[in-house]
Each structure stands twice: as structure tokens, then as C-alpha cells.
Amino acid sequence: MIRFYNARILTMEEPLEIISGELWTDGDKISYIGETPAELPEFARGIDCKGNLLMPSFKNAHTHSAMTFLRSFAEDVPLQTWLFEKVFPYEDRLTAEDVYAFDRLAILEYLAAGTTAFFDMYFYPESTVQAAIESGIRAVLCGSVSGSAKDVERLDEQYRRYRSMHPRIGYRLGFHAEYTSDESLHREIVRLSQAEKEPVYTHISETRSEHDGCIERHGASPAQYFESIGMWEMGGGGFHGVWFDQADRAVFRRNGLWMVSCPCSNAKLASGIAPIREYLQEGVNLALGTDGAASNNALDPFREMYLGTVLQKLRTMDAAAIPAAAMLKAATVGSARAMGLHDCDILAEGKQADLILIDLHAANLQPLHHIPESLVLSGDRSNVKLTMCAGAILYEDGVYHIGAEPEEILADTEKRIRRLTE
Amino acid sequence: MIRFYNARILTMEEPLEIISGELWTDGDKISYIGETPAELPEFARGIDCKGNLLMPSFKNAHTHSAMTFLRSFAEDVPLQTWLFEKVFPYEDRLTAEDVYAFDRLAILEYLAAGTTAFFDMYFYPESTVQAAIESGIRAVLCGSVSGSAKDVERLDEQYRRYRSMHPRIGYRLGFHAEYTSDESLHREIVRLSQAEKEPVYTHISETRSEHDGCIERHGASPAQYFESIGMWEMGGGGFHGVWFDQADRAVFRRNGLWMVSCPCSNAKLASGIAPIREYLQEGVNLALGTDGAASNNALDPFREMYLGTVLQKLRTMDAAAIPAAAMLKAATVGSARAMGLHDCDILAEGKQADLILIDLHAANLQPLHHIPESLVLSGDRSNVKLTMCAGAILYEDGVYHIGAEPEEILADTEKRIRRLTE
Numbered sequence: 001m002i003r004f005y006n007a008r009i010l011t012m013e014e015p016l017e018i019i020s021g022e023l024w025t026d027g028d029k030i031s032y033i034g035e036t037p038a039e040l041p042e043f044a045r046g047i048d049c050k051g052n053l054l055m056p057s058f059k060n061a062h063t064h065s066a067m068t069f070l071r072s073f074a075e076d077v078p079l080q081t082w083l084f085e086k087v088f089p090y091e092d093r094l095t096a097e098d099v100y101a102f103d104r105l106a107i108l109e110y111l112a113a114g115t116t117a118f119f120d121m122y123f124y125p126e127s128t129v130q131a132a133i134e135s136g137i138r139a140v141l142c143g144s145v146s147g148s149a150k151d152v153e154r155l156d157e158q159y160r161r162y163r164s165m166h167p168r169i170g171y172r173l174g175f176h177a178e179y180t181s182d183e184s185l186h187r188e189i190v191r192l193s194q195a196e197k198e199p200v201y202t203h204i205s206e207t208r209s210e211h212d213g214c215i216e217r218h219g220a221s222p223a224q225y226f227e228s229i230g231m232w233e234m235g236g237g238g239f240h241g242v243w244f245d246q247a248d249r250a251v252f253r254r255n256g257l258w259m260v261s262c263p264c265s266n267a268k269l270a271s272g273i274a275p276i277r278e279y280l281q282e283g284v285n286l287a288l289g290t291d292g293a294a295s296n297n298a299l300d301p302f303r304e305m306y307l308g309t310v311l312q313k314l315r316t317m318d319a320a321a322i323p324a325a326a327m328l329k330a331a332t333v334g335s336a337r338a339m340g341l342h343d344c345d346i347l348a349e350g351k352q353a354d355l356i357l358i359d360l361h362a363a364n365l366q367p368l369h370h371i372p373e374s375l376v377l378s379g380d381r382s383n384v385k386l387t388m389c390a391g392a393i394l395y396e397d398g399v400y401h402i403g404a405e406p407e408e409i410l411a412d413t414e415k416r417i418r419r420l421t422e
Numbered sequence: 423m424i425r426f427y428n429a430r431i432l433t434m435e436e437p438l439e440i441i442s443g444e445l446w447t448d449g450d451k452i453s454y455i456g457e458t459p460a461e462l463p464e465f466a467r468g469i470d471c472k473g474n475l476l477m478p479s480f481k482n483a484h485t486h487s488a489m490t491f492l493r494s495f496a497e498d499v500p501l502q503t504w505l506f507e508k509v510f511p512y513e514d515r516l517t518a519e520d521v522y523a524f525d526r527l528a529i530l531e532y533l534a535a536g537t538t539a540f541f542d543m544y545f546y547p548e549s550t551v552q553a554a555i556e557s558g559i560r561a562v563l564c565g566s567v568s569g570s571a572k573d574v575e576r577l578d579e580q581y582r583r584y585r586s587m588h589p590r591i592g593y594r595l596g597f598h599a600e601y602t603s604d605e606s607l608h609r610e611i612v613r614l615s616q617a618e619k620e621p622v623y624t625h626i627s628e629t630r631s632e633h634d635g636c637i638e639r640h641g642a643s644p645a646q647y648f649e650s651i652g653m654w655e656m657g658g659g660g661f662h663g664v665w666f667d668q669a670d671r672a673v674f675r676r677n678g679l680w681m682v683s684c685p686c687s688n689a690k691l692a693s694g695i696a697p698i699r700e701y702l703q704e705g706v707n708l709a710l711g712t713d714g715a716a717s718n719n720a721l722d723p724f725r726e727m728y729l730g731t732v733l734q735k736l737r738t739m740d741a742a743a744i745p746a747a748a749m750l751k752a753a754t755v756g757s758a759r760a761m762g763l764h765d766c767d768i769l770a771e772g773k774q775a776d777l778i779l780i781d782l783h784a785a786n787l788q789p790l791h792h793i794p795e796s797l798v799l800s801g802d803r804s805n806v807k808l809t810m811c812a813g814a815i816l817y818e819d820g821v822y823h824i825g826a827e828p829e830e831i832l833a834d835t836e837k838r839i840r841r842l843t844e
Contacts, residue, residue, distance in 0.1 A: 071788070071789060072791045075745075075792060075799060076746055077741065109785040264732070267733075268741065270735040293800075297800035298786055310690055313690060313692040314733070317692050318500070321498075324497050361828070364720055366836075367491060367495075369492075369493070370495075373497040373498070377718075378493055382534075413788065414788075417789045421791070
């Protein structure tokens with residue numbers, strides 16, 4: 001049992017409010033939130049929070065973690081050049097061991113930024129599972145098949161292997177995107193989804209050309225085409241959704257789907273600005289993801305929240321476009337629920353102890369006029385003092401507790417990157 | 423004398439390249455940059471940089487430092503409400519002691535983010551001077567008069583008092599903006615500028631309504647109107663420049679003026695996106711500033727560089743809109759020169775030792791494919807290990823050396839903020 005005391009606590013239950021008190025963990029769960037009682041049980045450790053803020057950790061609802069190896073490899077080049085000359089040829093060379101190494105690099109960054117779970121779409125899922133289990137972080141794998149009906153076999157296989165292999169590993173059905181697969185694949189996934197009663201996830205309407213291309217190919221936008229063939233009957237969601245119009249948003253709302261927005265990636269690749277204001281106004285479930293480090297270039301929930309907010313102000317030319325706290329909700333509660341992590345969403349007794357401690361004494365968060373808003377508009381990942389996943393402290397004051405030293409992880413990735421990119 | 427060794431060094435001399443070696447300081451100056459010589463003099467301290475990066479520190483070329491007290495005080499409200507209900511009434515209550523306290527809070531944030539100089543426009547310049555001198559940071563005050571000709575007396579007075587009072591304090595002639603002053607003030611400043619051979623600075627074309635209003639009032643945009651009355655004959659520059667058209671940019675180019683862009687403030691207040699690509703393409707001198715913390719909400723050069731870059735990609739829908747390194751240049755060399763700090767711009771023997779050490783081993787900067795670009799697109803202020811101004815280490819690994827404890831500064835500001843905003 002770990003005791004956090006003298007804390008401000010933002011449970012993220014609505015309406016948002018900051019309470020003063022303490023939080024205890026027992027094993028992987030939160031066992032108590034409230035005032036200091038007259039009698040205290042014995043604790044393995046007591047942490048004086050000194051008025052700092054306990055809140056749910058961030059969850060990264062869309063990423064390709066191992067793409068850390070291509071971070072800053074090709075900057076300021078057009079999208080097609082970037083993808084076909086600077087990404088695909090290098091990804092082709094990756095081994096399972098490489099993906100494990102580059103996932104570990106991403107995990108260093110996730111934990112220092114207060115992220116305890118990531119929704120990953122990439123090659124060699126066995127490597128991601130290994131890296132996550134060893135480090136103590138939580139990973140939900142997302143299927144990413146492309147091609148035609150026969151390729152769904154691999155998805156089915158992975159789903160059965162990973163769906164309940166470990167308490168910190170999850171698996172969701174998914175495919176890469178409409179434009180990298182044909183209708184036979186889509187219909188086979190619908191069949192699998194309905195047979196297993198499992199939601200489905202995919203990249204959707206990230207770029208204008210992909211969105212318009214689907215209309216040409218299928219006579220409807222991706223969101224509407226997929227609805228017409230039953231893809232959304234078990235729920236699920238889409239990544240990006242930059243080019244959604246009102247009818248697309250209505251599809252997501254009425255099917256209870258999750259829109260996972262990736263503002264930084266959409267900005268770096270000049271894909272556009274997603275209509276986040278409309279998602280919020282129209283009641284679409286909103287989550288946040290970083291996408292891969294090659295197209296971001298950071299795996300940082302603070303940057304996503306910040307950019308997600310200010311881009312709406314610029315897009316609508318309205319400084320009051322959206323409430324900043326909506327981004328904090330998307331990056332924590334929303335992203336957890338989008339990934340199916342319903343016991344990791346808010347701080348409450350019985351929920352998983354996936355939480356962070358924010359240093360409110362840092363100059364950039366002073367004064368404390370409006371804490372939730374300030375986290376979004378003023379905060380950054382240097383304000384994360386401690387990151388706990390499933391009751392285990394994995395990062396504290398710059399030190400990792402993940403069963404490996406950062407120096408070793410860096411030395412390993414450096415060697416591999418030299419081989420891959422020379 | 424301090425010796426930095428085992429360093430990567432980015433002097434910011436063009437063309438940008440990373441050299442390996444060491445850098446020595448002597449008093450407030452850089453005394454050596456190069457390989458390790460056969461014989462070494464005695465040093466007061468030797469710092470093993472372990473392959474980390476030495477580079478010029480950031481300079482913040484537009485700010486209102488003491489506005490830290492209104493950070494996150496009113497979020498997500500329209501500009502006019504914000505300014506007239508949430509800023510002006512509270513600024514009216516400020517005392518000189520308050521400004522000193524809130525400047526000290528800003529200085530904590532500047533130093534932790536690698537900023538060693540700021541170009542400040544605010545009330546009670548004597549307080550800013552005191553806070554800067556005591557802490558060891560560099561401040562250049564910018565005149566901010568408004569009204570009519572008689573108000574220029576105060577500017578003249580401040581200019582004479584501060585222009586050479588201390589090696590780390592500077593003063594530049596300036597006025598608040600076209601829309602808060604009349605032609606008699608403008609002409610009086612032209613007279614003073616030409617008599618003293620001093621450049622002039624002002625807020626310019628920040629919002630569309632202010633830009634268009636000047637055309638109505640004076641028959642020309644601010645840049646063109648001021649050129650017509652001789653305001654730019656001694657050089658200088660403008661803050662924001664969001665609404666500049668090609669003719670305005672030509673005015674700045676032909677007069678060698680500095681455009682100080684503030685991307686984060688322009689985003690938060692929904693003022694718009696400055697045409698930074700055009701500034702760069704057309705050869706306008708570019709610097710970066712944060713504006714005040716109330717409209718940003720951070721005093722963070724990394725966020726300005728990042729947003730400055732990605733907003734151009736979105737504005738032009740071109741992922742290759744501008745080279746990321748241009749933002750690094752603007753935030754260091756450009757901003758130093760905009761403020762007249764020509765001996766603090768690059769790392770070179772004889773220049774001021776105003777520099778930072780960047781932790782290249784941090785996961786978010788790995789791998790090291792392209793370091794200057796990575797600082798802009800992947801870096802953040804948590805990567806700053808050490809900040810030196812005028813040869814003195816003011817910040818190192820989270821610890822300040824500024825003659826005051828952060829706790830004391832925070833306690834003082836908290837008390838004052840409670841009084842001001844209750």
C-alpha cells in the first residue's frame with residue numbers, strides 16, 4: 001500500500017473540481033480517496049505531495065511507438081516524399097528486435113510525460129507486448145491489417161493471442177485504413193467484429209485526398225461507407241478525422257464511436273485541422289493520440305492538448321472556441337475509454353492506480369488561478385513529478401523504475417539506428 | 423574560468439553545423455572554442471558535457487514579464503472581454519513591488535527554459551531592472567508610451583536613466599502602438615529617434631481590426647504610415663505583424679527592421695497566423711517573443727519555435743513550408759540582434775557567455791538524426807540542463823543560482839496575487 005498525502009486531487013469526475021486530501025493504493029488499485037482519517041493503516045511508503053496535484057495519468061489513444069527510430073530523420077519535406085522515400089524503405093528493414101528496442105525508447109518518453117497506456121498500431125506486436133510487460137506500462141494493441149479478406153486471418157490470430165494474455169495488455173480489432181484495403185477485407189472484419197462482439201478501429205479521413213478518394217471508390221465518405229456495411233455496429237472509432245463533415249460526425253455520434261484526434265501529426269504533415277469544436281458541440285466522443293514520433297515529433301500529451309486547443313481558436317478565429325478543460329478530459333478519461341480501459345479512466349476507489357503527480361510549484365504553472373485550464377495552456381511534461389501504472393511507480397523525479405537503465409536502452413537503439421539508416 | 427568539455431557545439435554561425443570540442447569562459451565572455459589543446463590552463467570549474475549540446479541561449483524579443491500574475495486568470499474568453507474585464511482592471515492595482523515580484527516569477531521560467539535575455543514592455547521599469555540585476559539575467563527595456571507628444575517626455579527620461587546604467591540592462595525607444603497614440607506622439611518619437619540615432623519598436627498589426635483601423639485613420643497600414651513619417655530611419659522593429667501584406671513586409675525589409683513574431687499569443691487570442699514563410703522568403707529579419715504569460719500562457723522559446731513552424735505548414739498546407747532551423751535562428755541569433763544584443767548572438771571567442779547546455783540523451787531528442795531541426799520539432803524546455811548568462815551559471819539541473827530561493831519568490835507572489843485578484 002502506498003499513501004499519497006497533502007495532495008490536491010483532480011479525479012476527473014464531472015463536474016471537474018480540485019479536492020484536498022489523500023489517495024491510497026493497494027496492489028494495482030486505488031483503495032481510498034478522501035480526508036485524512038483518525039487512524040491510518042500501515043503503508044509500504046508514504047509520499048508527501050506538498051500540495052501538488054494527483055490526477056489520472058494520460059493515455060495515448062493513437063501511436064506507432066517504434067517509429068521513434070525515424071524521429072527527425074526527414075524534416076520539412078512534402079508528405080509523399082516523406083512516406084515513400086523516408087519511411088517505408090526503412091520500415092522494411094525492421095526486425096522484431098528493432099521494434100522492441102524502439103518501443104522501449106518510446107516508453108521512456110511516455111512515462112516521463114505521464115502517459116501510462118498507449119494504443120499501438122505497428123509491426124511485430126509481440127515485441128510491443130514484451131516491452132510493455134517488462135517496463136510496467138500498459139499497452140493496447142490495435143489490429144492494422146491491410147489488403148483483402150484473406151489478410152483478416154492474421155488479425156483474428158493476433159486477437160486470440162493477445163486479448164487476455166496479461167492484465168496490462170489489451171487487443172482491439174482494427175485495420176490500417178480504407179485506402180489500403182478492399183471491400184472484401186472490410187466485410188470480413190465486419191463479420192469478425194459481429195461474431196466476437198468487438199469494436200473496430202481504423203485510420204480515417206486523415207488527408208483530403210484519402211477522404212475524397214473513398215467517395216470516388218465507394219460513393220460515400222469513409223465514416224458513411226463503413227456505417228453502410230455494418231462496421232460500426234459493435235462500436236469502435238477512428239484515428240485523425242481531419243476531414244469529417246457534419247454527416248460524418250453524425251455517424252460517429254449515433255454509433256457512440258471514438259474520434260481520436262492527433263493535432264500535432266496533422267500539423268506537421270500539413271494534413272489540416274480537425275473540427276474539434278464541432279466534435280465537442282455535437283457530442284462526439286473525443287480522445288487524443290500522438291501518432292508516431294516521426295510525424296509529430298514528440299510523444300507528449302501536453303503538446304497535443306495545447307495544440308488541440310489553440311488550433312481551434314485559429315481555425316474559428318474565436319478565442320473562446322473550446323474550453324481548454326475539454327482537452328484534458330480527452331487526453332485522460334476520453335483516451336482511456338477509447339482504448340477500452342474503463343477501469344483506468346478516473347481516480348476512484350476500486351479503479352486501477354494509473355495516475356500522475358503534477359508539480360504545481362513549477363513557475364510555469366503559477367499562479368493557480370484555474371488548474372485544469374492551466375495544465376492545458378501553460379503546462380508541459382516537465383511538470384510531471386511521478387508516474388504510476390497499475391499501482392507501481394515507474395517514473396519519479398527523473399528516475400525510471402522499469403527494469404532497465406535509460407543508458408542501456410539508448411545505447412541499444414543507437415546501434416540499431418546506425419545499421420538501419422546508413 | 424569555466425571549462426565545458428566533451429561537448430557538441432552549435433555556435434549558430436552559418437551554415438549551421440555541430441562541432442565536437444570544448445568551450446571556455448573567462449569572466450562574462452567566451453574565451454575559447456575548439457579542440458582540447460595539449461596544455462590546459464587552470465579552471466574554477468570543469469563541466470563534462472558528456473556529448474550534450476552547447477548552443478547560444480534563447481532571447482525573448484517581446485514580453486510583458488510581470489503579466490505572470492494573470493496567467494490562467496481568464497481562459498477561453500473573447501479578446502475584448504479578456505482585455506477590458508480581466509486584464510486592465512487588475513493591472514491598474516499593481517504597485518512597483520508587485521511588478522518586481524511577478525518579474526522574479528517570470529525569471530524563474532525564463533532561466534529553466536534557457537532564456538537569458540528578455541525585451542520587456544511594462545509598467546514600473548525600475549522594478550524590472552532590479553529583478554534582472556539581482557538575478558543575473560539580462561533585460562532590455564522597451565519604451566511603451568501611449569497618448570500624445572507630451573507623453574514622450576517620460577520615454578526620454580527613461581531612456582536617459584536606463585540606457586547605460588548596467589552591463590546587463592539595455593533600453594530601446596518604443597511606444598505601445600499606433601492605435602493607442604496620436605500623430606503628435608509619433609512625430610515626437612521620430613524627432614527623439616533621429617536626434618539620438620536610436621531605433622524604435624512598437625506593437626504592430628497584431629489584430630485585423632487594429633491594422634484596418636490604422637488605414638482608416640492614417641490612409642496607410644501601420645508599417646507604411648510610420649515609414650512615411652520617418653519612424654524607421656534609425657531602424658528598429660515591430661511586435662506581432664500578423665496582418666502584414668507584401669507592401670508592409672517590403673517596408674520592413676528595406677529598412678532592415680526586425681519582425682518579432684509571437685505565434686503562441688497570436689494563437690491563444692485568435693489574432694491569426696503571421697506570414698512567417700513570406701518573412702523568411704522575402705528577407706525580413708525575424709525574431710521570436712512570447713508576449714506576456716496571460717496571453718500565451720508559457721514563457722517558453724521551444725513552444726514558440728514549434729508553433730511558429732507547424733502553423734506555417736497548416737497555413738500554407740505545405741509540410742515543407744519553412745525550414746525548422748529558421749525558427750532556431752530566430753529564437754537565438756535573431757532575437758538577440760533584434761534587442762541590440764550583438765555580442766550575445768552566437769558562440770564565438772570574445773562574445774558574451776550567454777549559452778545553454780541541452781541534454782541530447784533525453785528520450786524525446788533521440789535519435790540524433792538532425793539536431794537543429796529536432797530541437798524545434800521534438801525538443802522542449804525539460805531538455806535544458808544548464809543556463810549561463812554573462813559567464814554565470816544561473817540554472818543547472820533544476821537548481822537556480824539567482825540570489826533567492828524559488829520557494830520565497832512563490833510565497834511572495836502568492837500573497838500579492840491573492841490581494842490583487844480577490
